[in-house]
Amino acid sequence: MTDAFDAQPELADDRVRLRPLKADDWDALFAVASDPLIWEVHPAHDRWQEPVFRRFFDDALASGGALAAIDPATGEIIGSSRFDVRRAGEGEIEIGWTFVARAYWGGAVNRSMKRLMIAHALQHFDRVIFLVGETNGRSRRAMEKIGGVLTPRLDHAEMAGVPVTHVVYAIDREGFERGPLS
Template sequence: MWLQHPVILENEVVKLLPLESSHFDGLLQAARDPRIWKYLSFNGLDSDAFRNELRSAVLRKTMGEEYPFTVFDNTTGKIIGSTRFYNMYPAHRKLEIGWTWYAPEYWGSGHNVACKSLLLTHAFEALSCVRVQFQVHEQNVRSRAAVERLGAKFEGILRNERIRDNGSIRNTAVYSIINTEWEQVKRLLHDRIKSPKS
């Protein structure tokens, strides 16, 4: 298995623990704001469907297909969201970071930068990735700006890339960071963690 379980990632701002069933109630509590789900393919406001997705994510983690994390605020210990490694291709040393969401009170707070810094460091330095990809709803201006602020490069739009749970067809913006860009991105992230509002 490419990722050696458990992967526990932590800095002063956030702690990422492998998703487990004991986190489900906290995640459901954090996910109650409809703004979280406006552009995501999945509607986490349906608590039964959300629990089923979380159970499936734990199973896919066990199978080595993806690696979901629960994100904790490292000051309060409170669950604030989730993210994961998926679309993992060890033979090609590439993966995707996605399924990322946070309770809105943590938007723009620096928690996302701190979280992505941990994930990207693990991807490039522990897993020796040559490519890390991000996919975002074309119309999700806030999330696209957040990915761009990480130093990821825009690669283009995949038209009619998926059909969301609500039946709408989504165009997807694709971004990436490659290994030769990592040191520069790492410095950028370090500076942004020190000054999270920048």
Template sequence: MFDWQPNFLENELIKLIPLRETDFEELYEVASDPLVWEQHPNKLRYQLEVFQNYFEGAMLSKGAFLIRDQKTKEVVGCSRFYDYNENDNSVLIGYTFIGRKFWGNGYNKALKKIMLDYAFQQVDKVYFHIGAFNIRSQKAIEKIGAIKVDEFEVEYYGEDAKLNFVYEIAKQDYE
């Protein structure tokens, strides 16, 4: 069984801490920038009521993490593990967003490395759902070795279904 939410995961750049209700204000401060969601399937997540839905889904997932900068302790963003599949021995990583201040500075790569290193202690495959028009995230995930394997409509928690590309990284290809 996949352990969705260890007490923390960290490297020299960031620390992932299980998301708590009390993190809402700090996280929304990062999420309230419309440009963070510019290429995302739900471009309105910067709006308070839309973000509240995202946050509720994150809390219910029991796999969401608040991402903090190790040096400044600033909130970088959020990500989560979800949809563990025992038959396929796989898990998804997603619902990720990172504040613009942290773009292009190695934070996304550090985040994915921490999460993949952890996941591959327990599963053989990791999948990512990435919006069909989110070119920035598609390029980033391809840089770390993910391969597009499918595309289909994904229904995010409390939102309409949107076309997503499915990317996969297999354990043997990652190590």
């Protein structure tokens, strides 16, 4: 991360509050993540299992960019997301690892999370990228709804014990300012 960039800011609007993820958020976040239906079309379809999610959670804490998503009306944790530069190119930052409880599906909370995070990131980076499982139609449609542009880049990884290809979407400053999240 760049020195000036705060990878764990406090961000909020009327739909969601984002704050740094803490170790003691484990129980609340795992309660959300333990729903197998959240992960059914995700390449890491086994992430609802405690040992798999424990690795995900520990990596999130170690990343220095993980955020807990809070419902401002109830104060409850409803999901998480994170900033990371490890797979990003020069002038880029990745936003990813995002999930929310199914009760919050439908776009409004995800849209708010992405809008807040993208606006924050584009103060320091030229572009934000998102890696999405090539076969994850739900997440690909969500990316396109918020103005993500499919790039020719691919990323290959192993998830849930099988090789997975991720496509890369991008949003730059100009696209964000004229796009559906502005």
